Amino acid sequence: xxxxxxxxxxxxxxxxxxxxxxxxxxxxxxxxxxxxxxxxxxxxxxxxxxxxxxxxxxxxxxxxxxxxxxxxxxxxxxxxxxxxxxxxxxxxxxxxxxxxxxxxxxxxxxxxxxxxxxxxxxxxxxxxxxxxxxxxxxxxxxxxxxxxxxxxxxxxxxxxxxxxxxxxxxxxxxxxxxxxxxxxxxxxxxxxxxxxxxxxxxxxxxxxxxxxxxxxxxxxxxxxxxxxxxxxxxxxxxxxxxxxxxxxxxxxxxxxxxxxxxxxxxxxxxxx
Numbered sequence: 687x688x689x690x691x692x693x694x695x696x697x698x699x700x701x702x703x704x705x706x707x708x709x710x711x712x713x714x715x716x717x718x719x720x721x722x723x724x725x726x727x728x729x730x731x732x733x734x735x736x737x738x739x740x741x742x743x744x745x746x747x748x749x750x751x752x753x754x755x756x757x758x759x760x761x762x763x764x765x766x767x768x769x770x771x772x773x774x775x776x777x778x779x780x781x782x783x784x785x786x787x788x789x790x791x792x793x794x795x796x797x798x799x800x801x802x803x804x805x806x807x808x809x810x811x812x813x814x815x816x817x818x819x820x821x822x823x824x825x826x827x828x829x830x831x832x833x834x835x836x837x838x839x840x841x842x843x844x845x846x847x848x849x850x851x852x853x854x855x856x857x858x859x860x861x862x863x864x865x866x867x868x869x870x871x872x873x874x875x876x877x878x879x880x881x882x883x884x885x886x887x888x889x890x891x892x893x894x895x896x897x898x899x900x901x902x903x904x905x906x907x908x909x910x911x912x913x914x915x916x917x918x919x920x921x922x923x924x925x926x927x928x929x930x931x932x933x934x935x936x937x938x939x940x941x942x943x944x945x946x947x948x949x950x951x952x953x954x955x956x957x958x
Contacts, residue, residue, distance in 0.1 A: 694722045695770035701779055709780045713844025713891035714874065720773065721825060721882035730827040730881075732763035733907050737793050747854060750805040750895070751904075755792045756949070764791065768909055773884075774953035777821050777911040780886055785914035785954040787946060789820060790935055794906040796835050802898035805835070806859030809849040810889040815923055815932035816945055818916040820889035824908045826879050833896070834904045836876040837885060840866060840892035847890060853927065862892050914952045916945040 699720060709715040721729065736757035737744075745753050758768035767773070768791050777786045796802030814820050830836050840862070848865060852858035866873060876896065879885075887893055889910075898904050920941045923929040932939075936947050946952070 692766060694725055695766055695772050697722075697772055699772050699776050701776055706779055706782075709886060710782070712839070712841040712874070714839040714841070714885060714887040714893070715780070716877055716879070716883065716885050717776065718880070718883050720776065720823070720884035721767070723882060725767070726827060726882050728763055729767055729907070730905060732761050733757060733793060733827060733905070736761040736764055737795070748806070749801070749803045750796065751802060752795045752797075753792045755790050757793070758788070758791050769951065769953055769956075771954055773823055773909060774911065777823065777886065778954060781819060781821050781911070781913060783913040783915065785952050786821075786911035787914045787916070787950040787952050789910035789912055789950065791907065791909045794824070794904070794908060796895070796898040796904035796906075798834075798898050798900050798902045798904075800897050800899050802835060802904065804897045805837075805895035806854055806856060807840075807862035807892055807894040808852070808854035808858040809843075809847070809862075809892055811847055811850045812853050812925070813927045813931055814889045815919070815928040815936070816912060816916050817919050818913045818945075820910055820912045821886055822889065822908050822910045823884050823886055824906060825884040826881055827905045827907055828881050828902065830879040830881070830904060830906070831900065832876050832878055833899045834902070835895040835898040836879050837887070837893050837895045838876045839874045839885075839887060841872040841874050843871065843892040844888035844890040849892065850890075851925075859894070866892075911953075912945070914946075914955075918943055918945050
């Protein structure tokens with residue numbers, strides 16, 4: 687079973703140049719059937735178990751979603767997916783780099799019946815401690831209709847850092863809504879996603895999600911990647927969350943040196 691899982695997760699995803707162009711122009715893309723159908727149930731079970739094991743570290747973001755992080759460090763099935771060359775190959779092609787490293791993985795559970803509130807518009811870059819770009823794979827592990835709260839994006843917003851000074855909050859939501867209206871920006875609305883479909887978005891792309899009004903919890907999993915050749919900025923982090931993330935996810939890394947620690951394995955060429 688382990689052999690079959692690893693084989694499926696090593697198979698290339700058929701990504702065409704027009705899709706790469708779409709991502710680089712818009713800062714986001716929805717791709718179908720990224721996780722092989724045969725692997726979804728096992729991954730869902732593993733994510734739920736690992737999330738429960740990390741329950742004491744769970745964070746609740748304004749009742750919008752609940753997260754735990756770095757499940758790959760405690761669960762072999764999650765690890766096989768996080769280190770999958772299939773997913774990393776997509777991320778590297780979209781970023782335009784030779785290889786990617788793992789920043790971290792995390793769950794995104796949004797409660798049903800409206801308990802999982804809307805996720806405010808925000809830019810992940812507020813939390814991102816490196817100068818190079820980051821790309822996040824976000825995948826529902828159950829079918830995710832629009833009323834369950836898949837993500838919406840502002841196309842082209844990855845080309846600026848206008849909202850990087852704001853953490854995810856009502857303030858970031860209002861700020862970005864005003865930018866969208868003032869600058870007549872294009873909002874790509876949320877789409878129905880089947881289990882195993884995935885969105886990829888830049889850490890600079892404005893994104894949000896509606897509340898979950900279904901009867902079921904939205905069970906989603908994400909993996910964040912970055913250019914494997916990235917270095918740690920020489921200048922110190924500009925806010926407390928970046929400083930905390932630099933210390934947590936790049937332990938022992940030094941300014942100007944490689945952004946590569948035991949927590950950040952390269953995926954496509956792991957022995958470089």
